[in-house]
Amino acid sequence: MEKMKMNKELLFIKKNFTTKEEVINNTCSIAERLGYVNENFKTDIIKREQEFPTGLDTAVPIAMPHVGTNCNTSFMSITTVEKPVNFKYMDGTEGELPVEIIFLFGIVHPEDQMEVLKKLTALFRDENRLNRIINAQTNEEGFETMKEFLGDFVEAS
Amino acid sequence: MIKVVVACGGGIFTTSVVTDRLEEIMRKNKIRHTITPHKITEIPSITGEDLIVVTGKTSATNDEGIPVMIGISLFTGVGEEEFTEEFLAKVKEIEEQKGQNG
Numbered sequence: 282m283e284k285m286k287m288n289k290e291l292l293f294i295k296k297n298f299t300t301k302e303e304v305i306n307n308t309c310s311i312a313e314r315l316g317y318v319n320e321n322f323k324t325d326i327i328k329r330e331q332e333f334p335t336g337l338d339t340a341v342p343i344a345m346p347h348v349g350t351n352c353n354t355s356f357m358s359i360t361t362v363e364k365p366v367n368f369k370y371m372d373g374t375e376g377e378l379p380v381e382i383i384f385l386f387g388i389v390h391p392e393d394q395m396e397v398l399k400k401l402t403a404l405f406r407d408e409n410r411l412n413r414i415i416n417a418q419t420n421e422e423g424f425e426t427m428k429e430f431l432g433d434f435v436e437a438s
Numbered sequence: 439m440i441k442v443v444v445a446c447g448g449g450i451f452t453t454s455v456v457t458d459r460l461e462e463i464m465r466k467n468k469i470r471h472t473i474t475p476h477k478i479t480e481i482p483s484i485t486g487e488d489l490i491v492v493t494g495k496t497s498a499t500n501d502e503g504i505p506v507m508i509g510i511s512l513f514t515g516v517g518e519e520e521f522t523e524e525f526l527a528k529v530k531e532i533e534e535q536k537g538q539n540g
Contacts, residue, residue, distance in 0.1 A: 333447025333478065333494045339514045349450050372510045373495025391450045395458075402455050406515040 283355060283390065284436040285397050287427060288315060291358035294423045298362050301330065301383075305346060308358045308385045318387060321351040326385065334369030336378035340408035341415065344368040345384045352387035355394055357401075357435060359384055359427060361415055381415050397434035404430050440469055440529050443490045444509075445476040452493035452513050459512040460491065463522055469529060481506060488532050491525070505532075 290311055298304045309323035325348045329335075335345045342365075365379030384401070388394050404410055410430055417423035428437050442460060446452040453475045464471045474487070481490060481498040490500060491509040500506060505528060511517035 329447060335447075337510075337514055339516060345451075347451055369495075371494055372508060373497070388450055391454050395454060398451055398454060399458075402513065405513075 283393050284434065285386070285388075285394055285431075286317065286354055286356040287358075287424075287431070287435040287437045288317075288356070289420060289424055289438070290315065291356065292420045292423050292427070293358070293360040294417055294420050296360060296362050297364075298360070298366055299364070301344070301346075301366050301368050302327070304360050304362070304366060304383050305330070305385065308360060308383075312356060312358065312387070317354050317356045318352045322348070322387065325350045330369070334371055336368030336370050336380060337405065338370065338372075338374070338378055339405055339411075341382065341411035342378050342380045343382045343384060343405060343411065344378075344380045345386070345405075347384075347386045347388060349388050349391065352389055355387055355389050357384065357386045357397075357427075357431070359414065359423060361417065361423065382411060397431055400431050400434055440464070440471045440489065440532060441487045442471055442473045443476050443484055443487045443504075444473055444493070445478045445481060445490060446493040447478055452510070456491060456493050456509055456512045459518075460509075460525075463525065464529075467526060488536075489528060 305326055312318045326346045329348050330346050337343050360383040365381050367377035368380050370378050413426050444453050444457045457473050478494055478496050482501050487504055490504055490506045493510050511521040
C-alpha cells in the first residue's frame with residue numbers, strides 16, 4: 282500500500298502568512314519542487330477552495346484544502362500561522378472563518394488511504410491534539426507531533 | 439431498501455469518511471441500504487436514489503425531488519447526534535412512503 286508522504290520540508294510552523302493564497306502558494310511550490318505534484322495542482326487547489334471551500338469550524342478551526350488531481354503521490358502538509366488567516370466555511374455558512382492550522386494534502390488513491398484519513402478525521406475532532414500542533418514552536422516539534430498522531434500510516438522523511 | 443448518495447466537492451476525502459459513518463449508523467439500526475458516491479455538482483441530475491447527503495456547501499436541489507441533507511457533522515463530529523436523529527427520521531419517512539406506494 283502506498284503511504285502518504287510527510288516531508289519535513291512541508292511543515293511550516295508559526296508563519297506570518299496573511300491570506301489563504303499565500304499559504305497555498307507556499308505549500309504548493311515546495312510540493313512541486315519535491316516532485317509530489319505538477320504545476321497545475323495549485324490551480325486545482327485554488328479552484329476547489331473557491332467552489333467548495335474547506336474551512337471547518339471544529340473545536341479548533343482548521344482548513345483542509347485537498348484534491349486528487351495533478352498529484353503524483355499522496356502527501357500531507359501542515360501550516361500553522363502566527364495570526365489566523367481567513368478561509369470560507371465548508372458548510373456554506375456566510376462570512377470568513379479565521380484558522381490557525383491548514384492541512385493541505387493530495388490523495389491520489391483515497392481507497393488506499395482510508396486508515397490515515399480516519400486518523401486525520403480523529404485528529405480534526407480532537408481539541409487537545411490540535412492545540413498541541415498550534416502550540417508547536419519549531420518544525421521539529423510539529424513534525425514529531427504529527428508523526429505521533431498519524432503513526433505508521435505516513436512515510437515520514 | 440434505502441438508496442443513499444454521499445456527495446462532496448472533490449468526491450474523495452469527506453465522502454469516504456461520511457460513507458463509513460452512515461454505514462455504521464444504518465447497520466446499527468438494521469436498515470438495508472446502498473451507498474453511492476457522487477460529486478456535489480451532480481446533485482441535480484441524480485436519479486433513482488432515495489436520499490442525498492452532502493458534505494460541503496450547496497444550495498442545489500435534485501430535479502426529481504430527492505431530499506438533500508447537509509451531513510458535514512458526520513465529518514467534524516460537531517452536531518453528529520442531532521444529524522443522526524434527523525437522518526434516521528428521514529429514512530423512516532422514506533421507507534413509509536415507499537411502503538405506501540407498493
